[in-house]
Amino acid sequence: xxxxxxxxxxxxxxxxxFAAIGATKKGGxxxxxxxxxxxxxxxxxxxLAVERGFSVFQDPIANLFICRKGRDxxxxxxxxxxxxxxxxxxxxxxxxxxxxxxxxxxxxLEDFGIETERPVEVxxxxxxxxxxxxxxxxxxxxxxxxxxxxxxxxLRAADDGAEFAGxxxxxxxxxxxxxxxxxxxxxxxxxEVHIEQGPSLEKxxxxxxxxTGIQGTRWLEVTLSGQTAHAGTTALIYRRDPxxxxxxxxxxxxxxxxxxxxxxxFTVGRIAVQPGAVNAIPQTAAFTIDLRHxxxxxxxEMEEKIRAVVHDAASAQGCEATIxxxxxxxxxxxxxxxxxxxDRAAQERGxxxxxxxxxxxxxxxxxxxxAPSAMIFVPCRDGLSHNEAEHVxxxxxxxxxxxxxxAILQLPSLVIVTG
Ligand code: HGY
Ligand code: MN
Ligand code: MN
Numbered sequence: 257x258x259x260x261x262x263x264x265x266x267x268x269x270x271x272x273x274f275a276a277i278g279a280t281k282k283g284g285x286x287x288x289x290x291x292x293x294x295x296x297x298x299x300x301x302x303x304l305a306v307e308r309g310f311s312v313f314q315d316p317i318a319n320l321f322i323c324r325k326g327r328d329x330x331x332x333x334x335x336x337x338x339x340x341x342x343x344x345x346x347x348x349x350x351x352x353x354x355x356x357x358x359x360x361x362x363x364x365l366e367d368f369g370i371e372t373e374r375p376v377e378v379x380x381x382x383x384x385x386x387x388x389x390x391x392x393x394x395x396x397x398x399x400x401x402x403x404x405x406x407x408x409x410x411l412r413a414a415d416d417g418a419e420f421a422g423x424x425x426x427x428x429x430x431x432x433x434x435x436x437x438x439x440x441x442x443x444x445x446x447x448e449v450h451i452e453q454g455p456s457l458e459k460x461x462x463x464x465x466x467x468t469g470i471q472g473t474r475w476l477e478v479t480l481s482g483q484t485a486h487a488g489t490t491a492l493i494y495r496r497d498p499x500x501x502x503x504x505x506x507x508x509x510x511x512x513x514x515x516x517x518x519x520x521x522f523t524v525g526r527i528a529v530q531p532g533a534v535n536a537i538p539q540t541a542a543f544t545i546d547l548r549h550x551x552x553x554x555x556x557e558m559e560e561k562i563r564a565v566v567h568d569a570a571s572a573q574g575c576e577a578t579i580x581x582x583x584x585x586x587x588x589x590x591x592x593x594x595x596x597x598x599d600r601a602a603q604e605r606g607x608x609x610x611x612x613x614x615x616x617x618x619x620x621x622x623x624x625x626x627a628p629s630a631m632i633f634v635p636c637r638d639g640l641s642h643n644e645a646e647h648v649x650x651x652x653x654x655x656x657x658x659x660x661x662x663a664i665l666q667l668p669s670l671v672i673v674t675g
Pocket of ligand 2: 384618
């Protein structure tokens with residue numbers, strides 16, 4: 257069998273079609289989890305699948321599966337894919353590239369009549385981003401643990417306050433023709449193509465990155481409470497101003513955490529001050545912290561420091577502080593066997609690559625708990641992501657897709673028999 261290559265034109269056309277769903281004026285997408293645009297993208301993928309004779313399933317957390325049969329469908333499937341949901345001002349490649357590259361791979365197998373020993377399934381995991389409903393990676397977390405945490409159903413959306421349970425039900429109902437599966441099933445292996453969301457590959461002029469693992473992530477929600485009072489009549493000594501406490505705490509944390517450790521990532525992405533009146537000292541100041549590091553021990557140390565600094569800053573202003581951990585994703589390393597299949601695939605295709613750690617979390621982190629998993633990165637312009645200007649050169653999208661195809665052909669016991 258000559259070297260199989262994907263239909264790059266078709267992949268690029270699909271990327272454009274999906275980028276039109278939830279498109280923003282600046283060329284990005286707003287396709288947040290369990291919203292109308294998210295449902296529209298899932299419907300389009302399901303429609304494309306049915307047109308190719310693939311079967312479509314979803315599970316109770318609305319993970320979407322596109323199944324291409326193998327010779328023995330009792331065998332655990334190879335799963336390839338990513339996510340279709342996006343950030344509120346996200347890019348058109350984050351998640352979509354991995355999902356559509358996976359779909360292009362099974363279309364290519366179909367085009368060339370390639371029969372596989374086991375089913376090959378494309379998956380679009382629900383709510384990878386976690387910005388509308390926290391935590392992120394809800395779909396892959398629930399799949400890997402085979403449970404939906406009871407606390408999730410009453411979660412409220414950060415954008416419009418909608419309840420998670422209702423949005424999930426509406427999403428499931430938006431694909432009436434899809435079969436229903438239980439939550440979680442045995443998986444042979446999981447592979448995910450994704451943009452690097454960092455500058456390394458572009459800087460080094462490499463088309464492909466072989467991802468060896470993912471750093472740890474923790475999300476904290478900090479709420480400082482003081483006493484609202486008149487802005488004009490309350491002298492300093494009578495104030496218990498939570499925003500003043502927040503500014504002091506964040507000032508010292510920004511000065512301490514990242515400058516002292518190049519591997520640390522500390523981000524405050526959301527802040528809210530209540531009651532939000534111009535002329536009233538705030539009652540509460542609440543903000544989120546996204547904390548990342550390749551080492552769990554360092555994450556513990558940084559979280560300890562954050563807690564101490566926040567509590568000191570609060571008491572210095574006569575305020576209270578509560579800190580809730582919203583999300584804790586320990587770092588993970590991918591399995592050597594699947595990584596060597598990726599090395600062989602890159603060699604066979606002549607792709608120059610480097611091995612690297614992912615700074616962003618991905619569904620592969622959770623899938624790695626239940627099946628050998630790995631990721632293939634492609635460069636994105638200036639390493640920019642979670643930004644509407646996110647861009648991937650067409651040849652890199654196609655290279656990532658061909659690398660995925662080559663990788664699955666390298667996987668042992670995914671016996672490929674030609675038609
Ligand atoms: O935040 C992340 O790391 C992922 O891109 N959602
Ligand atoms: Mn992503
Ligand atoms: Mn993302």
